[in-house]
Amino acid sequence: MNRIGIGEFYFEEEGKKIMLDIIKRNAISEGKYCREFEKEFAEYIGTKNAVICNSGTSALMLVLQALKYHSKYKIPEGKKVIMPALTYIATANSIATTNFEPVFIDINKDDFCINTELLKEHIEGIDDIKEYAGIMPVHLMGYPAEMNKINKIAEKNGLIVIEDSAEAHGSIYDGKRTGNLSFAGCFSFYLAHNIQVGEVGMITTNDEELTDKCNRLKGNGRLCYCNVDEIHSGKCTHQMNEFHPRYLHDMIGYNFKSMEYQGAIGTVQMKKIKWLLRQRQENVKKLNEGLEELNGSSLILPKHSEEISYLGYPLVVIDEKISRNDIAQELVKKEIENRPIFNSIPTQQPAYEKYRKEYQGKVNTAEYIGNNGIYIGCHQYLKEEEIEYMIKSIKEIFGK
Ligand SMILES: Cc1ncc(COP(=O)(O)O)c(C=O)c1O
Structure with missing residues (x-):
């Protein structure tokens, strides 16, 4: 008997063909396959938009960073973000590395998700809710967290909910797919995950401003993310700026862009x-x-x-x-x-x-x-x- 892995990955014929197409076209930076993957994934999850980035950790960080600049929220650094005490470390790391403060709530024994009774108790005991920015439930191992209760608590207290759906591509809760149950969902397509690309992440959201901010923050907070052809043909709306719009930055961001072959593998996975x-x-x-x-x-x-x-x-x-x-x-x-x-x-x-x-x-x-x-x-x-x-x-x- 061969070793039985947590996950396996095979290119299969279609994957090989698509990789060959990328090689033939010498297309390595984010392009048509990444756009296709975003479109198909958003449709599948049920959100208006999706933004590809280089990992699930980056997806979480981009959403948190975007909240600082979002015109509706403008969340200052240092605010608290509630999360389950047990999850993969990236959930906590995304909060800590964007200079927010993780607050840990214990989990349920049967589904490993945040315990909503304890969450409610915690929130009721808070002296100043303004110290808190939001809640980041995790759909661990694919089990959906109790989103109706979480959203209700969040709404009552003016908190934003961001789903860490890194392990739950396609899980359904109350008729909707996870990643479409809050302000934003974040997915990882790591090799051992349900849908595999190797290293890639995705943000799903219905919020246009968040989409725009994440697209720009993943390119170091640049003013526009038009491709070079669009800029040169005058389609970019930032053309009239004094500086080249790709080199003018109005937010502090990261380089979390993905690569074309990752988008291509993603599109093949979507078919399966x-x-x-x-x-x-x-x-x-x-x-x-x-x-x-x-x-x-x-x-x-x-x-x-x-x-x-x-x-x-x-x-x-x-x-x-x-x-x-x-x-x-x-x-x-x-x-x-x-x-x-x-x-x-x-x-x-x-x-x-x-x-x-x-x-x-x-x-x-x-x-x-x-x-x-x-x-x-x-x-x-x-x-x-x-x-x-x-x-x-x-x-x-x-x-x-
Ligand atoms: C719950 C959870 N959140 C976030 C991540 C981070 O994803 P990535 O490894 O793609 O950065 C993972 C990855 O395993 C995860 O399991």
Whole structure:
């Protein structure tokens, strides 16, 4: 049996053809394929617009940075942004590196998303809500956060909601896709994610000004993002400025632009999205059926739903005789790649050490999942015999 990865990626015929087209046209910078990918992804998510950038982390940072310049919000640096205590570190890093202040709320044990009861309690206990800019829920492992409750709390308190949907391409909540349930959604197309490009990110939004600001901030805050032909043919509306509009900057930004081959791979992935999400859901179902006898005694198995876009197959180890780390090692011995379901950022991440004391005892579920959560692959290329092998191997580890 070959090693069973968290995710696999194949170019397949169409991918190869499209890459060849890019090579033939010597087109490497963002161009028609990136625009196509943006258009198709926005349509799929259900938003008016999408902005491609070079990673999911960049997508989050661009939205946060744009809020400082957005005419409706003008959020000053230093304000607080509420997020779940357990997620991939990029959520917290995007807040910290744009000079906002992360505030951590504990998570639910069953879907790893922000606990909305604790969120409500936290907000009710705030003396000065003006210290807060917004809430950044994360749809972790593809499970949608409780957006209706989050949006209600946010609306009541004048907070902006930005979805970290990096792991949830195509997940549905209350009839809508995640990334279309708030001011903006941010996606990652990292290799091990549900839709894979390698390294690329996307912002989805219905807000025109945010779209414009993100498009400009990803080019170092330049005045316009017209392509060179448009500028030279006089189509760019900034033509009359004293300086070349590409070299005049009215916001402090980053270089978070993507490349044409990334957009091209994205367009190929979009054609397969329905199939690949269905495969992942089917695989979760099969794994659940095969492991049912361990459910509730040794492991907590994931909820199966045709509305969840699964990043992986998440398990919580509840067997007291064997630890999550031992299981991880046993799986590696059996050539089954696995990862922890992240950990509690304020109390288990060295980079966020300064929050440890403040959050001790306040994020117990995040710590529990940090110590006991693990995931393996459920990707679209898994073969029947690999799924059977995974089931057999996990049962063996638990002596079944
Ligand atoms: C929840 C979450 N947010 C943000 C990111 C950042 O995405 P990227 O790795 O593309 O920067 C990831 C990536 O794994 C993620 O899982």
